[in-house]
Amino acid sequence: MRVLLFGRLGDLAGWRQRSFDPAPVSLAALKALLAGEDGALGAALRGPGVQAAVDKTIVRGEVALAGADEVAFLPPMSGG
């Protein structure tokens, strides 16, 4: 499973894409794994306005990751 970090999250972690095999079973497990490796990233992922997308669909709350290919963490967005 691929994990993608966008915007300031990628700068903070020092990576923008990584593979995890086996895939964590849930979004909570993935966040716990990342927080265990990097406390600052863990805190940022729980910060205000950070959303998660599983296979390019925004998810809210807790979700299982069985069968998921890609999880992306999206900080507050700004275009234009």
Place this chain on the structure above:
Amino acid sequence: MIRLSTEPFEPGAELTAFCAGRTESGAVASFVGIARADAGQTTALELEAYPGFTEVEIGRTAETASERFSLHDVLIVHRHGQIAPGEPIVLVATAAAHRREAFEACDYLMDYLKSRAPFWKKEHGPAGARWVEPTARDLDDIARWD
């Protein structure tokens, strides 16, 4: 049509093509966003997109706008990657039967793009680089339409 581009685009040519052949749309409104130098404080903009997600999300909002404002057509061209001051970042063009719907839809789509479209914007300048997040004003602007 929604298009993301890492290369500069020419808003005039895009708008000419968008207007061509319209015999039923009495109104086309457009907006061009240009990268500001901020008196030398910004030397480059870097926009990150999420390919395969960003276009789909923008397309969904373009469909919402089409229904809400009875549009005949929408064009959104948005840069990502490195952008120099003076270069266009975004073009929004809307076609409708009458001007009010075209103007309002253009305004709505720009408010959406500033604070809810999946882009992440970094300003580079002499003092270093910083990620830009929506301002209080950007959030007030989009809240006008909720």
